[in-house]
Amino acid sequence: MREQLANALKDALKAKDTRRLSTVRLIQAAIKDRDIANRGVGKDPVGDEDIMQILAKMVKQREESSRIYQEAGRQDLADQEREEIAVINQFLPQQIAEDKVRELCASVVRETGAHGLRDMGKCMNALKERYPGQMDFAKASGMVKDLLK
Numbered sequence: 001m002r003e004q005l006a007n008a009l010k011d012a013l014k015a016k017d018t019r020r021l022s023t024v025r026l027i028q029a030a031i032k033d034r035d036i037a038n039r040g041v042g043k044d045p046v047g048d049e050d051i052m053q054i055l056a057k058m059v060k061q062r063e064e065s066s067r068i069y070q071e072a073g074r075q076d077l078a079d080q081e082r083e084e085i086a087v088i089n090q091f092l093p094q095q096i097a098e099d100k101v102r103e104l105c106a107s108v109v110r111e112t113g114a115h116g117l118r119d120m121g122k123c124m125n126a127l128k129e130r131y132p133g134q135m136d137f138a139k140a141s142g143m144v145k146d147l148l149k
Helices: 002-015 018-040 048-071 075-089 098-112 117-130 137-148
Strands: none
Touching: 002 018, 018 048, 018 075, 048 075, 098 117, 098 137, 117 137
16 A cells, blocks of 8 residues: 555656645655554554554545535635545445445344344444445444444
């Protein structure tokens, strides 16, 4: 993943794509920050799974910012945030559609034999293990909760 980001940075430099260049630099800075934080507590540098979580968090932050800018009448800033989201999404795995997420949640509940909210953690761990970075786990959590009620 780090190599993919480094290559994207080089390509953006060659193409003089300032939006992509600045966004990739932001991604690399966020990863470096997490590496430094991990080093402080004696952990290894972040792996690909952690990088995907960082990217997902960055997308959520930009979606929120874009919405706020839109409400404030700052279309230029909202568009800038959406452009950054598009760049970040290029490094994330393809997201699973919401109806398919619902099916996968039901399947995991059946497979794990979950019978109540106390089994929710077991279901969520299975989903996170099988589909890392491919779905919004906050939404999936709500779906699993509804299935277990």
